[in-house]
Amino acid sequence: MFKQSLKGLSLLLIFSVLLAACAPAVAPAPQAAAPEAAATEAPAEAPAAEGEGVPMVLMPKFLGILVFDQAYQGALEAHNEIGNPAQLQFLGPTPENSVAGQIEILTNATTQGVKAIMISNNAGDQIAPAAKAAREAGMTVVTWDSPIPSAEGEQVFVAQVDFDETGTVMADMARSILGEDGGKFAVLSASPDAANQNAWIAALQRVLEQPEYANLELLEIVYGNDQSEDSYNQALALVDKYPDMELIMAPTTVGIAAAAKAMQDEGLCDQVKVSGLGLPAEMLEFTLNGCAPEFALWSFVDLGYLAYHVAYKLATGELQGVEGETFEAGRMGSYTIEKDPTREAGLRVLMGPFTVYDASNVEAAAQ
Amino acid sequence: MQSRFSFLRRWEGLLLILLVFVVVYNALSTPGYLTTANWINLFQLSIEKIIVALIMTFIIINAEIDLSVASVMGLSACTMGFLYMGGMPMEWAALMGLLAGVAAGLFNSFWIGVVGLPSLVVTLSGLIGYRGLAYLLVEDRSIGNFPAWFNRLGQQPLIGPFPLAMIVFFVLLVFAIIILQYSGFGRYVYVIGNSKDVARYAGVRVQRTKMILFVASSTVAALAGLLYAARLGAVRGDIATGFELDIITMVLLGGVSIFGGSGSLWGVLLSVLIILNLRNGMGLANLSGHVQTGVIGVLLILSVLAPNLASSVRASWNRHRARTLEAGKTG
Numbered sequence: 001m002f003k004q005s006l007k008g009l010s011l012l013l014i015f016s017v018l019l020a021a022c023a024p025a026v027a028p029a030p031q032a033a034a035p036e037a038a039a040t041e042a043p044a045e046a047p048a049a050e051g052e053g054v055p056m057v058l059m060p061k062f063l064g065i066l067v068f069d070q071a072y073q074g075a076l077e078a079h080n081e082i083g084n085p086a087q088l089q090f091l092g093p094t095p096e097n098s099v100a101g102q103i104e105i106l107t108n109a110t111t112q113g114v115k116a117i118m119i120s121n122n123a124g125d126q127i128a129p130a131a132k133a134a135r136e137a138g139m140t141v142v143t144w145d146s147p148i149p150s151a152e153g154e155q156v157f158v159a160q161v162d163f164d165e166t167g168t169v170m171a172d173m174a175r176s177i178l179g180e181d182g183g184k185f186a187v188l189s190a191s192p193d194a195a196n197q198n199a200w201i202a203a204l205q206r207v208l209e210q211p212e213y214a215n216l217e218l219l220e221i222v223y224g225n226d227q228s229e230d231s232y233n234q235a236l237a238l239v240d241k242y243p244d245m246e247l248i249m250a251p252t253t254v255g256i257a258a259a260a261k262a263m264q265d266e267g268l269c270d271q272v273k274v275s276g277l278g279l280p281a282e283m284l285e286f287t288l289n290g291c292a293p294e295f296a297l298w299s300f301v302d303l304g305y306l307a308y309h310v311a312y313k314l315a316t317g318e319l320q321g322v323e324g325e326t327f328e329a330g331r332m333g334s335y336t337i338e339k340d341p342t343r344e345a346g347l348r349v350l351m352g353p354f355t356v357y358d359a360s361n362v363e364a365a366a367q
Numbered sequence: 368m369q370s371r372f373s374f375l376r377r378w379e380g381l382l383l384i385l386l387v388f389v390v391v392y393n394a395l396s397t398p399g400y401l402t403t404a405n406w407i408n409l410f411q412l413s414i415e416k417i418i419v420a421l422i423m424t425f426i427i428i429n430a431e432i433d434l435s436v437a438s439v440m441g442l443s444a445c446t447m448g449f450l451y452m453g454g455m456p457m458e459w460a461a462l463m464g465l466l467a468g469v470a471a472g473l474f475n476s477f478w479i480g481v482v483g484l485p486s487l488v489v490t491l492s493g494l495i496g497y498r499g500l501a502y503l504l505v506e507d508r509s510i511g512n513f514p515a516w517f518n519r520l521g522q523q524p525l526i527g528p529f530p531l532a533m534i535v536f537f538v539l540l541v542f543a544i545i546i547l548q549y550s551g552f553g554r555y556v557y558v559i560g561n562s563k564d565v566a567r568y569a570g571v572r573v574q575r576t577k578m579i580l581f582v583a584s585s586t587v588a589a590l591a592g593l594l595y596a597a598r599l600g601a602v603r604g605d606i607a608t609g610f611e612l613d614i615i616t617m618v619l620l621g622g623v624s625i626f627g628g629s630g631s632l633w634g635v636l637l638s639v640l641i642i643l644n645l646r647n648g649m650g651l652a653n654l655s656g657h658v659q660t661g662v663i664g665v666l667l668i669l670s671v672l673a674p675n676l677a678s679s680v681r682a683s684w685n686r687h688r689a690r691t692l693e694a695g696k697t698g
Contacts, residue, residue: 063655094656096609100412101656103599107408108650111399124509125601129522150511
């Protein structure tokens, strides 16, 4: 008798867990009334016919990162502009399960009849077999932010910025801050062996050789190892060493914030400005108080917007995914599919340019 | 003994009902769920974990734990990748990867069986140490471009719609059930799990049994690591990181007691099917990874707590009844 009721109790418990598990599954449906119907029909009718929409997935490296949420905003903006009647899903793994989770989402998307997926790849080449399987099932596979190194299973990579452009952007900001007669500046980088930063600094040095930048003089390159305290101290050491230095250029988000803080704390913002690559949310106060009047970063909103356009156009057949094709990406204008010079194989669409932030737009971006 | 086994029947019955519920719910709510391709995917996405869960069942019933399995998977895959990149033919590199797993198993079983350290401590150091070795071998690289035959084994169907890893799983499952549930060795595993001392006095070779189990555990894990490398087509130092917890979850949900001595492979098979179908259903319903982890977590909490809660409630009920009976007699 008692055993019976105990058994009933455990059953009840298990079922309540299950119901709890099922409830959220039903919940997303009302959020967008149409997609429920679309989702049920999609797998039955295999090829994406015109008019019924393209179910799409935007997959970040993992959930809970601000810039990926911004990319989703951009993709959603493009989704609504284009008026795709199917659903755009933002699906990502948890940070500790990133590789297996990305592969699982990609594989399940194939089953669900998703027609296009946009991946910020965190699994290296390990995702390639799943991506190839998705391609064979007729899905469009586009990467953004981070590509599949071998390019296998990927049609196009939507790249944020070009290494060479980083040099130009930094030189232009230096010229804009220092004015027509130029001046002396130093670079505060991350670690001496950081591949990204070294490539960007090399690009900057190449740009400085051009005659129109002749009045900019690079004094020294120092390294703050992407540590706030190191970077802070290195910035102050530069001030001591070069009394006529007018600008510190830091191509790292840690370095630029630390340098700006150092100049602000020492009341040096009138003599030495700070610039480089930074996050609007971190740079807001320094930009508004003039310590770092200009800095740059690419917009993840735009990156999501552009990735959506590329994926949608590939899925509908408007683009074939071959080198040299040109297309219009809504508010962002015209782009071309080109060979990716940073990998042995693969095609890319290069977004560029950087967004340069100053007092006029930093507040909006910092939200 | 009688009551122990009737309890097991009840737990497995519960799991079966749960499984039916999950399958029916998925079938009704998720288009595309009941397709062969999806069922193959559902197994393939976790196939390496469920292969290791089979041997983990032996270990936990034996009242031990092997936390190093995922790191051994990583070590074998990375050993293979490292040697292949160094120019060794793939067959030999894979064999060496497997042998790396055997070596790790011998190392574990030496400290557990011969020296007599707790398996928790030994395999925890294994978890860190073997992963460290894997990182030493491949550093931050991704090693890929394996021969086509190797990738095909991991990614394409071998017999009918079934890929190699699924066949390996089902063959191992049959073997494991025969050995654990129907052989003398299997009975020793249970007896030792119930009480090491009783087993020793009864003449069971406790030390040898444990050593065999830990070598088998690492060997199976190494095989699973190679299968995982073939499925992904590339190897990195962090391959299979964190899998040990998923594997132990599957075994515990299957009704295997963490204190050893009870549980069965039937229960583990049911729990594996429940977890796989639940994950698949939640994935197809686009639930986020956080929600999925949460649901599996709640399920595990209940699976560990419910049987213990049941027995302690029963015990206090019996005490209460005994007291009232006694009170009735004296009064």
